[in-house]
Amino acid sequence: YIIEIKNKDQTIGIFPFYLYKRTLAGMSIYVLKPIGSGESDYLTPVISKKYATEVTLQSVFSRLHEEKKTWDYIDWGEIPENSFLDTVLRKQSYLGKLLFKRKKSDICPFINFTDNSDDFKIKLNKNLMKEIIKKDRRLKKEGKLVFSIVQSDQEIEPIMNTFFTFHCERWSNTDTPSKYRNKEERDYAIRTAKNLFKSNLLHLAYLKYNNEIIAIDFGMTDGKKLYLYLHAINIKYKKYSVGQLLTYYLIEHAFKEGYQIVDFLRGDEDYKKKWGTDENFNVKYMIFNQSIKSKILYTLYKIRHSKTFNQPFILKRISYLATEDK
CATH class of the missing domain: 3.40.630 (Aminopeptidase)
Known part of the structure; x- marks a missing residue:
């Protein structure tokens, strides 16, 4: 219809x-x-x-x-x-x-950068910030931590395949196994990512530690808003809270690049409140x-x-x- x-x-x-x-x-x-x-x-x-x-x-x-x-x-x-x-x-x-x-x-929940704040960190949960700084310093002390955003079509498929691996591993022993075990779902996600990239809407970001990818966020952007759609982590680095680290880097990037909004999308999970979110x-x-x-x-x-x-x-x-x- x-x-x-x-x-x-x-x-x-x-x-x-x-x-x-x-x-x-x-x-x-x-x-x-x-x-x-x-x-x-x-x-x-x-x-x-x-x-x-x-x-x-x-x-x-x-x-x-x-x-x-x-x-x-x-x-x-x-x-x-x-x-x-x-x-x-x-x-x-x-x-x-x-x-x-x-x-x-x-x-x-969403973070609003249009309130004329000079520092987005003042809205974040203090205990969360302390934990992030601690884990960030520890990783950087022991190796090289790099935040990157996919810039070419050729990068999309290998990054997405790593994303699928992480997502399947994370949910393998739960009541809700990853939908990306299904090849059709993986193919659809890759096609979606490539189409978003062609329209300048893809925001596929990741953290690398000593040349090993440790966390990936599959997101979107319209130039004004950053949408945090889905992330996956390398479970070997779970003790470093690499999912939170990547989220912090994404928020920092959005703030520096002049985005108005970081959108956590629907759902009132407690972890979203720690990032100083407002509610829509x-x-x-x-x-x-x-x-x-x-x-x-x-x-x-x-x-x-x-x-x-x-x-x-x-x-x-x-x-x-x-x-x-x-």
Whole structure:
């Protein structure tokens, strides 16, 4: 279910959805979701900067309204709070053609360098800084520690292959083994990295110690923001906290290069807070049309997510009844 927006013969926007069917109380319900739902940290459409974003989005929702017989609701999550998409969707909700419900979902920690601080270190956890300085000095005393960023297409595959090795070793004896054991996943990641590089969006960085790679970060950048997507470490050097060391070098690099944001992406893990992060949220939109079925679903959704429905005693009763049914 791909929506393409054109100005004459030129594509100015692509909205990749997929349509699937679910059943509720014997009723077939057709749901639209963006491709990548559940897997992506952020889900925003591809829109040309040469054209007014709001106008492009309005044309999309006009088309969705015209085709309302093909879908019952849209489930669109992973939208960055206060992003252009969030802002436009809020405006669309007042137009009355479609029914919107918005709620916050995942926390997305980030470091903001636009607060005029002359030293990013003042925001970092003091104990973390002491540990980093200690490990950094120890490694440099015993050998040569070098921070590098991939600069050529030829570097990508060997660095990524080392990344896969580290990632598989790290998660080999856990309940969540690395997806990179699968050749298809490895090939896909390499293709993605190369395509990102061609578009000047790849930020593949690593630490070398005495000419041996000890940590790798597979990240992205748009020139203003650095996205820390996934890292892997050489477990032989685990006692040196090389993952934290690499993160520190990445933050320092971003600060010196004039980046505005270092984005840790979604997830409120405790380790992210130690880096002096602020919090942003992803938001989720449930969008319903004006058909009878969709209005019923809209009403049920509002009831399910109301404060009254979510009182502990009601949830406990529902849980008890569900147990009885079994």
